[in-house]
Amino acid sequence: xxxxxxxxxxxxxxxxxxxxxxxxxxxxxxxxxxxxxxxxxxxxxxxxxxxxxxxxxxxxxxxxxxxxxxxxxxxxxxxxxxxxxxxxxxxxxxxxxxxxxxxxxxxxxxxxxxxxxxxxxxxxxxxxxxxxxxxxxxxxxxxxxxxxxxxxxxxxxxxxxxxxxxxxxxxxxxxxxxxxxxxxxxxxxxxxxxxxxxxxxxxxxxxxxxxxxxxxxxxxxxxxxxxxxxxxxxxxxxxxxxxxxxxxxxxxxxxxxxxxxxxxxxxxxxxxxxxxxxxxxxxxxxxxxxxxxxxxxxxxxxxxxxxxxxxxxxxxxxxxxxxxxxxxxxxxxxxxxxxxxxxxxxxxxxxxxxxxxxxxxxxxxxxxxxxxxxxxxxxxxxxxxxxxxxxxxxxxxxxxxxxxxxxxxxxxxxxxxxxxxxxxxxxxxxxxxxxxxxxxxxxxxxxxxxxxxxxxxxxxxxxxxxxxxxxxxxxxxxxxxxx
Numbered sequence: 460x461x462x463x464x465x466x467x468x469x470x471x472x473x474x475x476x477x478x479x480x481x482x483x484x485x486x487x488x489x490x491x492x493x494x495x496x497x498x499x500x501x502x503x504x505x506x507x508x509x510x511x512x513x514x515x516x517x518x519x520x521x522x523x524x525x526x527x528x529x530x531x532x533x534x535x536x537x538x539x540x541x542x543x544x545x546x547x548x549x550x551x552x553x554x555x556x557x558x559x560x561x562x563x564x565x566x567x568x569x570x571x572x573x574x575x576x577x578x579x580x581x582x583x584x585x586x587x588x589x590x591x592x593x594x595x596x597x598x599x600x601x602x603x604x605x606x607x608x609x610x611x612x613x614x615x616x617x618x619x620x621x622x623x624x625x626x627x628x629x630x631x632x633x634x635x636x637x638x639x640x641x642x643x644x645x646x647x648x649x650x651x652x653x654x655x656x657x658x659x660x661x662x663x664x665x666x667x668x669x670x671x672x673x674x675x676x677x678x679x680x681x682x683x684x685x686x687x688x689x690x691x692x693x694x695x696x697x698x699x700x701x702x703x704x705x706x707x708x709x710x711x712x713x714x715x716x717x718x719x720x721x722x723x724x725x726x727x728x729x730x731x732x733x734x735x736x737x738x739x740x741x742x743x744x745x746x747x748x749x750x751x752x753x754x755x756x757x758x759x760x761x762x763x764x765x766x767x768x769x770x771x772x773x774x775x776x777x778x779x780x781x782x783x784x785x786x787x788x789x790x791x792x793x794x795x796x797x798x799x800x801x802x803x804x805x806x807x808x809x810x811x812x813x814x815x816x817x818x819x820x821x822x823x824x825x826x827x828x829x830x831x832x833x834x835x836x837x838x839x840x841x842x843x844x845x846x847x848x849x850x851x852x853x854x855x856x857x858x859x860x861x862x863x864x865x866x867x868x869x870x871x872x873x874x875x876x877x878x879x880x881x882x883x884x885x886x887x888x889x890x891x892x893x894x895x896x897x898x899x900x901x902x903x904x905x906x907x908x909x910x911x912x913x914x915x916x917x918x919x920x921x922x923x924x925x926x927x928x929x930x931x932x933x934x935x936x937x938x939x940x941x942x
Contacts, residue, residue, distance in 0.1 A: 460487070461494040462789065463566035464536075465543055465553060466573035467504035467527050469775050470757035471497070472854050473782030474570065474789065475527075479534045479861055481786055486794040493793070495535065498555060498564065500542040502528050505594045507775045509847050511626075513598055515633035515821035516640050517844075520598060525854045533856035539564070543573070546730040548751040568753050568792055570785055571740060575720035575759035575773060580621050580687045588690055590716045591626065601634065604713050605641045616646040619697055619711040621687050622718030623652025624660065625774070628670060629819050630717050631679060636821030649680040649709060651699070656683055660772065662816075663831035665934050670818070670826060673835070682709065690714055720759050720773035732756075735768040745788055745805040746781060752801055755788065757781040763810070771810040779850075784808040815913065817843035824901060829913060830923065832930050834896050842906040886915045886922060893929040 464471045475497060478484075487493045509523035531538040541555035541562065554563050577590035589600050608616045616638060620631045631650045638646040650657060656667050674681055685699040685707050697714055699707040722738030733741040733749035739762035741749040748754040749764060758778035762768035771777040787806040795803050816828040817839060825843050827834035852858045887895070892912040899909065916923035 460489045460491045460567050460793075461496060461565065462793070463553065463564065463569045464497045465499070465546075465569060465571045466758075466760070467497065467499040467501070467525070468572035468574050468758040469506070469778035470782040470785055471499075471570065471572040472504070472525050472527070472530065473779075474786050475530050475534055475536055476854060476861075477783065477786045478790065481790040483790045483793050484535075486790060488794050488796060494537065496537045496539060496564070496566075497527060497531055498539040498541055498543065498553065499527065500540070501595065502526065502538075502540060503595075506847070506851060507594060509851070510594055510597065511629035511633040511819040511821070512844075512847075514601060514630065515636040515819065517819070517821075517823070522848075522851070525851070529856055530854055533861055544725055544729060546732065548731050548748070548754055551753075567797070568789065570755040570757065570789065571760055572756070572758045572778070572785075573723065573726075573760045575739075576723055577716050578622075578719040578721045580716050580718040581690050581714065585690050585692055585714075587692060587695065587712060588714045588716065591630065592720075601637065601715070602641070605638055608642065608712070610642045610644075615644050616642070616712045617649075617695075617710050618646045618713045618715065619649045619651055619682075619709060620715045620717055621651045622716065623650055623654065623657030623681075623683065624717070624719065625658065625816060625818060627652070627717035628657055629821075630715060632673070632677065633819055633821035634715065635677060635679065645678065647680075648678070649682050649711070650674070651682045651685060651687060651709075653686045654683060657681060662828060663833075664936055665831060666826075666828045666833045668936055669833035669835060673820060673826065682707070687718075722760065726760065735762040737762070737768065739768060741768070744807045744809075746784055746808050747788075747805070753792070755785055757785050763808075776814050776816075777810055780811060781808055817846070819843065830916070830927055832896060832927065834899075834909070836899055836901040837904045838899055838906040838909055841904050842910060845906070884911055886919070887912060889922070889925045889929050892916070892922075892926045893933070896926070897930055897933055 464474060484493060503524040503526060506523045509518055512518045513520060513523050528538050541557040543553055543555045545554035551566050552563050554561060577592040581588050591597055618634060620627050627650060631648055635645055635648050658667050658670055671681065685701050687699050689698045695710060695712055697709045697711045701707055726740060727734045727738040732751060735741050740756040740760050741764050742756050742761045743749060744765055746755050746757055746761065748756055759773045784806055791803055791805055792800055818826045820826060823840055824835065824837050825840035827839040895908045895912050916926055
């Protein structure tokens with residue numbers, strides 16, 4: 460019996476670790492030996508949530524990488540380095556390439572977490588056009604371009620980022636910070652989106668207003684309501700078209716594409732897995748492939764039939780939440796005879812409608828968004844940094860080794876630490892809570908009070924609504940509409 464994970468994305472790094480804690484090997488019911496294998500292209504997958512901070516120089520590259528070889532070794536998985544080119548799901552065979560040679564591997568149970576590529580708003584083959592994916596080469600490409608720019612030139616570099624979603628917004632601010640550090644002067648930054656505003660999907664008008672304010676403060680131009688058409692290398696001109704049909708031109712030394720996700724071409728062309736109209740793998744509510752129940756998919760590559768592939772968005776926060784579902788459902792199948800797999804009761808994935816969004820602004824501050832409220836300052840960045848580094852430590856066996864490979868704290872010590880970390884705090888007043896979230900000075904760094912407020916709001920619907928009502932009294936858009 461071979462369980463094969465293809466790809467090392469945010470969901471699968473959890474599977475490698477958490478199948479151990481789910482006691483998958485002990486619960487396995489088959490007569491054959493259980494083989495656990497990971498097949499992915501590269502030893503060091505990146506955590507996308509830390510990429511903007513890496514671009515800004517707030518992290519080095521190693522901090523946002525997971526060492527899959529070390530992780531697999533710690534939890535008794537076989538690691539195979541290779542680029543998948545074909546999947547025959549009927550024959551249960553995966554074809555991959557390594558060092559120019561072609562290989563195949565069979566499986567009984569498989570999960571795919573292979574990410575996506577950048578939506579091709581422009582041909583990325585232009586020498587001055589860089590796509591954000593693959594993530595592994597993004598920072599190097601950006602740094603190479605910036606260092607090639609003549610820092611003695613009186614003109615700053617002109618950089619355009621295409622795509623006004625969360626990724627494009629973060630990249631714009633962080634790329635500005637990177638240029639300032641490397642060149643000693645800010646570039647002329649333009650953020651472009653085809654919608655009427657940036658952050659047009661899933662963010663309140665108040666949050667959009669806040670990011671527009673930050674852009675104005677930082678001298679970043681927002682070019683919205685236009686569609687990118689072509690780029691001329693010779694004249695370094697980006698050609699766009701407005702919704703009214705008029706032409707718009709922008710001088711740009713560099714164009715960075717961050718306009719969304721597209722499926723890898725080989726998925727639709729070289730597999731017999733069911734795919735949607737965009738080439739993403741169709742899955743049901745249990746994250747099983749629509750036409751092969753022994754295959755699962757998670758992260759960007761998956762398309763939920765329940766929502767016709769339009770929800771959830773292609774964002775790492777959803778892939779992280781899908782990981783535990785994949786763990787539970789793989790464990791269930793492993794402890795069930797193959798002949799009964801079609802009748803198994805599996806765990807349903809219910810994508811969250813609301814989550815804490817933390818956008819790195821590249822200068823040691825961040826903009827947070829939760830329940831439509833914007834939060835900004837150093838404390839927001841410190842909170843994001845804390846959450847991201849805590850997540851990454853989970854997958855560093857030298858920091859959090861599996862129990863069978865460590866002799867650190869006793870069970871009693873561990874319980875004491877958990878109890879100390881969860882001592883109850885009194886719920887703050889509505890006025891105090893509102894003040895912590897939207898009135899804290901931008902240079903305020905400690906986030907304990909803010910995190911306590913957010914946790915209290917998540918647990919108590921009535922308290923949350925009271926805080927939201929109070930917060931909206933300070934919403935500048937509400938104030939403007941009442942004047």
